[in-house]
Amino acid sequence: MAPKKVLVVLTSHDKIDAIDRSSGWYLPEFAHPYHVLSGKNVEITVVSPKGGVAPLDPASIELTKEDPISVGFLNNNKSLWENTLPLKQFAGRSGDFDAIFYPGGHGPMFDLVDDADSIALIEEFYNAGKVVSAVCHGTIALVNAKVNGEPLLKGKEVTGFTNAEEDAVQLTSAMPFLVEDRVNAVGGKFVQTAVFGNKVVVDGNLITGQNPTSASDLGEALAKAIGA
Incomplete structure (x- = not known):
């Protein structure tokens, strides 16, 4: 059977501007879904707004040093995030994939939130019935x-x-806005569990996870949704 295909979009933004602190994408939020998907014959293509190296939040490396999945991903898969393709090259190509996936980290708060190419791609995937x-x-x-x-x-x-x-x-004051606030502002029904608890929400072909703890189950839900 032909492999399923997922387009992963990473941030290109490498710091929290207000406090000039290094940031980027968050290790377990890519590592754990990748671990799930790669074990189910899913092909992953990684893109970012700028292409090239997508910055990995150094704090996420330190905080997951006891997590074997994150450590293994860090040590064995650098080519995935050090050689990302430019996001804009994938306009009109939703037909090549079964899903699009956005890992977190604070970086997306500064670039992906209003990146026109990214927004257009999300709309394209959703309108095509993709996850x-x-x-x-x-x-x-x-x-x-x-x-x-x-x-x-x-x-x-x-x-x-x-x-x-x-x-x-302790980063609320350093953020330009908050995820929960912005979801509610556009009429979304923001749902949550306990602080740092595991929560994955599936609403049609839209799948979201609350935090790093939710990353593995997010991967499982994504795999199920695309029939992997």
């Missing part, structure tokens, strides 16, 4: 997408990094 998925801060990439002139997230159950979680990591 649109994100975890943690990756959900912010979806808030400006529209379908038939209305926000894609309007009326949809959605999760992502919560206001309480941003408070817990």
